[in-house]
Amino acid sequence: MKILVIEDEPALYESILDYFTGEGNICEHAVNFASASEKISLYNYDCILLDLGLPDGEGLELLTNLKNSKKKDGVLIISARHSLDDRLAGLDLGADDYLVKPFHLSELKARVSAIVRRKNFDGNNIITFNDINVDVVAMKTTVGKTEVGLTKKEFDLLVYFLSNRNKVVTKNAMAEHLWGDEMDLSDDFDFIYTHVKNLKKKLSEGGAKDYLRSVYGIGYKFSDQ
Amino acid sequence: MKLSTRYNRVNILTSIVVLIITGIIYYLFIHLILTNKLDKDLAVEENEIRQYTRTYKKLPLPATYLDQQVSYRRPKSNTDDIREFSYTTYLNPKENEQEPGRRLVTTVNLNDKTIIVTITKSRVESEDLVRIILLITLAVMIFLLITLLLINRFVLNRLWKPFYAILHHMKAFEVTKMEHIIEEPTRIDEFNELNKSVNAMAEKVRQDYKELKSFTDNASHEMMTPLAVINSKLDSLLQTESFTEQQGALLEDIYQATGRLSRLHQSLLLLAKIENNLISDTQEIDFKDMIELKTRQFQELFERDKLNVSLHLSSRKVNMSRYLADILLNNLFSNAVRHNIAGGKITVSLSADRLTVSNTGKTSHLQNRMFDRFSKSTESEGMGLGLAISKQICNLYGFDIEYSNSDGMHFFEIILN
Known part of the structure; x- marks a missing residue:
């Protein structure tokens, strides 16, 4: 599967990339709003891991843009915000799942796999x-x-x-x-x-x-x- | 006591006192004036008698008119001239009854002899006049009182209407809803000012609330990110898989500690949120369903400790946040498991007015401070925040949470109102 990690904390995205790479997975990452926007508009991903607190923009805006351009990429929000409002707002905007920091990499992988499975529903369940x-x-x-x-x-x-x-x-x-x-x-x-x-x-x-x-x-x- | 009631009381009491005093003064003055007038009439009469006597050298006939009597008599001894006004009663021959009168006793000289003249005038007319005036005054007084009462009742109520409307808006104000307090149209300066102040205050509260919310968000973010890094690095480290049993044990300890740290942090944030009423997904939930679900979730823990769990539940719907209800039940259940003995008992009963979770327990001494933050028994492996959070949740919804123990059983009771 092809995955985009949007996260500004180097130590964290390195671990995620490290954990996901292998088994035919292709992983890319973006560290800010601008590069994430560009990558999202240029390529299609099976799943996008989206951190809400980016240095130069609001993560939820990326999600809105993605949904407005009718892209089918799965989106998993990873956020330090443990607020119910944010969780609901994210899911309302069309995110597939919401994971609160800190999380276990194994949990992240399981959730991403589930999203990708649901997205490629055509017989691949x-x-x-x-x-x-x-x-x-x-x-x-x-x-x-x-x-x-x-x-x-x-x-x-x-x-x-x-x-x-x-x-x-x-x-x-x-x-x-x-x-x-x-x-x-x-x-x-x-x-x-x-x-x-x-x-x-x-x-x-x-x-x-x-x-x-x-x-x-x-x-x-x-x-x- | 309502302001208007108090105001009414003072107003009417002073009105009555003032009216009574003015009534008395009024009465006395009129009385004095009428008496003066009678005295003048008597003096005129006296003058007429004197002139008559001087002119005709004899006394006029002692005449009795409708309301005037004149009589003469000789003094018993030689007396000086006297002139005395006095109140008296006399027999009115027409009506044949005693009537009040004013009498003037004076002297005239007739042929060098002194004769005492008594002139009596009826006071009936003036008394009647005074009575009528008094009655009119009384009527005016009563009319005035009634008007005052009506003004107080209707006009004051209408005047205070904007105040009560503002009060109502203030009571209904919820900071989480971010709404403005509606301006109440009024021409009264004080209420306009109140309106402005209330709105300014609400604006300030909203601002503070926003700041607080962004602070908790930021604090959470800033602390969670390093924790997330530690956690993910540990996960990565674990995958290298080239370490000894001893290193494995160390790793596990670090895992436990980071896990506890993140739970601790989440609990503190949660407490802050509940205290500041930042959780707003209030909905109707049935405690019975939630308890049954929670029992299934805890099944493994019950089995591990061989706990005998019995439920006595009747349906009880509560309006609260599902999220907080879940946490409340979690805390009560984990407590009952954590402080239990192997092969012990847990009983959960739910009725219309209370939820009771009771369990057999290790220590039987009561801790007064168990609902305080970070207070926990020495052997407890928890953080000491569970019951503090539970109490805070109960406070938020107006429930009471109480602890008691008897016969080695511990009872946590939530009184639902």
Whole structure:
């Protein structure tokens, strides 16, 4: 997928670009309103990551311009503004999603993947990883030809892992993804272990290889290496 | 007491006192004037008798007219000349009854003899006159009082109308709505000034509100950006995957700390927002539905600690922000889980007037300051802001939140009004 990151903080966009690059993704970035405007008008992107607080302009204006020129680019707003008004204003103007800083890169990747999947809806709503096929619309998971019955949380977890394949995903990020960041969870995320264990068990019962492994107790990595 | 009531009271009381005093003075003066007039008449009569006596050297006939009697008598002994006016009553022969009168006792010289002359004039007429004047005065007084009352009631009410209209606008003023207070058309200078001042104040409040909002936005932005950088760098660092178990443990600690820092920051911003009433998505929500949803969300935590959860819910609709209601329930539920014992109990009951969350707990001593910011028990892993936020949310919507404990159970009650 082709992604444009509009963010003025170098340390942050470097990390994002770093995380997204690879697996056939093309990532570009713009650090201000002017260059972002230019890039948006010249090219088409699958998804634009838009920071609202830019040094030389209001991010929401970019969104308005984009929608006025009838472009189909997906837009995910990343903002430090945790205000409900801004969130609603962004979504009203046609943004696809809204993510508040600070966020986990894995969460960002999962959200961007979801937006891109929705944008390319023409038959491409199936995520494939080796022998695993996940239909995100019908919420069906198959390993080879065998259907695997997953609970809602296990399914969400699997989609999350597949969006972040070959990356280490922290338990913290997983918990926030599944239960929402508003929930003041305790720092002990061991209850996630139950879901991971069940997911692992069901996938291997379906005949899949053991792709999921624990990393130093911090998190998990889904890969076939 | 209303201003008009108070004003009425003072006004009418002083009016009555003044009217009574003027009435008395009026009465006394008229009385004096009429008495003077009677005395003059008596003097004229006396003069006539003297002249008659001088001219004809005899006394005129003691005549009795309608309202005048003249009588003569000789003094018992030799007396000096006397001339005395006095009040008296006399028998009116026509009416055959006692009537008030004015009497002049004087002396005339007839052939070197002194004769005492008594002239009596009826006071009935003048008394009648005084009475009529008094009645008219009374009538005027009552009429004046009634007019005053009516003026106070209707005119004052109308005069104060702009004031109450302005007051109504002020009460309805909401800073978040950014509206102007409507100018109330009035020709009264004081109200015009009030109108202007209120509008100036509202303008100032709006300005301050805007500044505060942009400050919280900026503070949030400036602090969240470095945090976002730390977080993303940690995520990137984790992907390099060439570190030892020990480094992994260190990384996890940093993750926890940044997570807590961002939650802490968000909580503080949230508190500021609630205090300044910056959250405005008020809508009708059913607490029952929200509690059931929250129970499902917390299912994993309940299972982890083997908690026995029971719900006794009846539908209760509340007008509040969904966002804040969610946070309130989150805080109550996390509290009930966090301070629970393994295999303990949580009971949530919702009725028309209150929401109660009770749980078995570790410590049973009561903390008075538990609703204060950053107050928490030593073993608590929370930040000590949850209950402060809950209390603030309750304050915002006029709910009461109370804590009590008995038999090792802790109760948090929200009284919904």
